[in-house]
Every structure is written in C-alpha cells, then in structure tokens.
Amino acid sequence: EPEVTQTPSHQVTQMGQEVILRCVPISNHLYFYWYRQILGQKVEFLVSFYNNEISEKSEIFDDQFSVERPDGSNFTLKIRSTKLEDSAMYFCASSEQGIGYTFGSGTRLTVV
Amino acid sequence: EDKVVQSPLSLVVHEGDTVTLNCSYEVTNFRSLLWYKQEKKAPTFLFMLTSSGIEKKSGRLSSILDKKELFSILNITATQTGDSAVYLCAVGSQGKVIFGPGTSLSVIP
Secondary structure: OOOOEEEOOEEEEOOOOOEEEEEEOOOOOOEEEEEEEOOOOOOEEEEEEEOOEEEEEOOOOOOOEEEEOOOOOOEEEEEOOOOHHHOEEEEEEEEOOOOOOEEOOOEEEEEO | OOEEEEEOOEEEEEOOOOEEEEEEEEOOOOOEEEEEEEOOOOOEEEEEEOOOOOOEEEOOEEEEEEOOOOEEEEEEOOOOHHHOEEEEEEEEEOOEEEEOOOEEEEEEO
16 A cells, blocks of 8 residues: 655754655655644644645744655655754655545654 | 544543544534544544545444534444554645544553
8 A cells, every 4th residue: 555654763863953854755646744743742734735835834834844845756844953842753644635644654853 | 723622532441342532623624524543653544534424434433524513423333452542533624634632542451
C-alpha cells in the first residue's frame, strides 16, 4: 500500500539551529500538509500546500517556518532558529483530492 | 473558531465490552470527518465520512455521521486489548484538518 515517508525519524538539534524535516508524499497526491503534536497534546495543523503554494496556514506557522517542494517528490518543512517549544512530533500528510489524508510515521524533533 | 470536541476523553473497559466514542464539531466549509487510531506514533486511518446517515464498517469498528446535528460516533464491539489507543476525530475543512483532543481507550483483560 502506498505510504508517506518521513525522514529522519528522530532529530535532535540545539536551540537556535535550523532544521529541515523531509517528506515524500504518495506519488499521485496533490495536497500536502504538515502537522505537529507536542507530547501529550493534540495534533495541530500547521500548513497545507497545493499547486506549489501554501493554501492555508495556522497561527503557529509564523515566519520561523517555511515549506518547499524542491522537486517532484519531496516536501520539506524548514524551522529556522529552533526554540525549546518546537520540540514535538511533526507529521506530514498527503491527499489525492484534499478530502482523505494519509499520514507519515512522523519525525520526532527534540530541541535541546 | 473551528473546533472539534470528543467525549469521553478517557475510557477504560473490559475485553468484550462495546464502546461508543463521540465527536462533535463546529467547522466552516466542512468537507469530511475522519477517524484515526493513534498508538505509538502516526495516526492510522480508520474511516472517512462525507455523507449523513451512511454507516461505514470495518470488522468490529463502525462509524456514522450526522451532518445536521454535527456529530459522529465510532463504535467498537467486542473490544480487545489491541484496541487500546487514542482515537482521534478530525474534520477536513478547506485546506486544513482540525483534530479533536482524542479519546484514550484502555481495554483491560
């Protein structure tokens, strides 16, 4: 069954450093998303991406964050100048028609 | 503000019991309601509901949506210890998905 692949599965970074989280969505999907889940809290929407541009973003997704689809397969989330409170599980998801969503297995980001 | 509410937040049952998990929502531009099961890591897809009154079933799990009353239920019959997880309800709106807080289900032998 097709799946969304995320790398790395766990990343540890120092506060203030930049990180790039990578995702390979399902190949025929057109809608891409990033979510995060702080430990013990609910899954929170960050951003959606369609037709090579951001279609919606939450208030969490400020200037510290950016997304990119650098080629035909990858979808990345960049976090500049990481803060301790950015520590969370980050999930990528993709959708064929923007209705049903398939999640990747997540990247656990730990900022120290 | 868009919101998704789930109840109960936590539930402990014995193996063999039947459980009903509730999800209500207030979301503009509703497109779909989704149920996910989250164990250790990523949510895994259970159901997607877009139409009222049509029950979806998968084994011991079933779900139905009421778009007029803005809620959905997820039923699990003959629960097993492997059903222990957090069950997430999410509503797909234009461009985003809003998650509820989840119901933590523990099934004890």
